Amino acid sequence: MKQLQIDEQKARSRYKSASPEIKEILEDTFGKEFFNESVEDSINSLEDALAETGRPSVPDFDCVPEDLRDFFKATYKCVVIAEALNESKRFDLYNESEYRHYPYFRNNGSASAFGFRATYCVTAISSAGSGSRLAFIDSKRAKIAGEKFKNEFNEMLSL
Amino acid sequence: MKKNPNLAKIQTVEDAFQATGRPQVDFSNVPEDLREHFENYYKGIVLTESLNKGWKPDWENWNEPKWRPWFRMSASAFGFLTAIYDDTISTAGSGSRLQNVDEETAEYSATQFPEIWKGIQIG
Numbered sequence: 001m002k003q004l005q006i007d008e009q010k011a012r013s014r015y016k017s018a019s020p021e022i023k024e025i026l027e028d029t030f031g032k033e034f035f036n037e038s039v040e041d042s043i044n045s046l047e048d049a050l051a052e053t054g055r056p057s058v059p060d061f062d063c064v065p066e067d068l069r070d071f072f073k074a075t076y077k078c079v080v081i082a083e084a085l086n087e088s089k090r091f092d093l094y095n096e097s098e099y100r101h102y103p104y105f106r107n108n109g110s111a112s113a114f115g116f117r118a119t120y121c122v123t124a125i126s127s128a129g130s131g132s133r134l135a136f137i138d139s140k141r142a143k144i145a146g147e148k149f150k151n152e153f154n155e156m157l158s159l
Numbered sequence: 160m161k162k163n164p165n166l167a168k169i170q171t172v173e174d175a176f177q178a179t180g181r182p183q184v185d186f187s188n189v190p191e192d193l194r195e196h197f198e199n200y201y202k203g204i205v206l207t208e209s210l211n212k213g214w215k216p217d218w219e220n221w222n223e224p225k226w227r228p229w230f231r232m233s234a235s236a237f238g239f240l241t242a243i244y245d246d247t248i249s250t251a252g253s254g255s256r257l258q259n260v261d262e263e264t265a266e267y268s269a270t271q272f273p274e275i276w277k278g279i280q281i282g
Contacts, residue, residue, distance in 0.1 A: 072201075
């Protein structure tokens with residue numbers, strides 16, 4: 001007899017596209033509440049974000065010069081975190097009625113004092129580098145990203 | 160007359176690669192739907208490096224402005240809107256690698272190379 005083992009991260013990511021029968025099995029195993037948890041509560045680490053999005057783990061980026069690899073790794077992490085918190089919703093950047101929210105950080109004149117400061121939102125404009133991959137669909141999610149994933153954003157912004 | 164002499168030297172993306180000595184790269188190890196974003200990000204970094212005359216932002220210096228171009232997002236008229244500077248604050252996507260040494264450089268980068276910046280935004 002073969003046994004199927006599935007951890008919480010995989011169960012959550014498979015649940016969305018599962019058939020009603022499989023959903024029932026997953027709910028019996030993990031409890032219905034587990035799948036009703038919002039992404040704000042369920043995404044607490046990069047591993048959670050990777051599982052939520054189904055993205056592969058961080059590439060080694062050995063295609064780019066060595067001094068840029070850590071920067072691209074950090075950027076990939078933030079892109080996946082944003083995708084997970086946004087529940088994979090992509091932005092239409094040309095839609096003037098669609099707002100994109102971003103976390104804002106201040107280092108207070110010291111690298112060690114880096115921290116979340118506020119969120120801001122824009123519609124039909126954007127700054128270099130911001131784009132759709134690092135935007136959030138509401139200020140709540142931008143704030144969660146800025147606070148919960150402060151270290152990942154610090155890494156990306158400082159490298 | 161432009162104050163930054165690099166602006167006259169860097170007319171194409173190839174000029175930027177040549178000036179920095181950075182290689183052209185292939186992002187095939189990145190998920191396919193993310194490649195355009197990362198390819199253009201890399202080009203944006205190389206371009207910014209080539210224009211900045213060796214300058215790098217000092218995030219601990221409140222008195223140093225760090226300039227970035229802003230764009231009008233329009234399918235038919237994507238383009239440079241203005242250049243704005245920060246001191247010690249930064250936002251997602253505005254890291255050290257895409258900051259410009261002065262307003263003139265930020266504006267030149269945006270108007271001369273809109274395809275790169277558009278590719279980062281849309282990719």
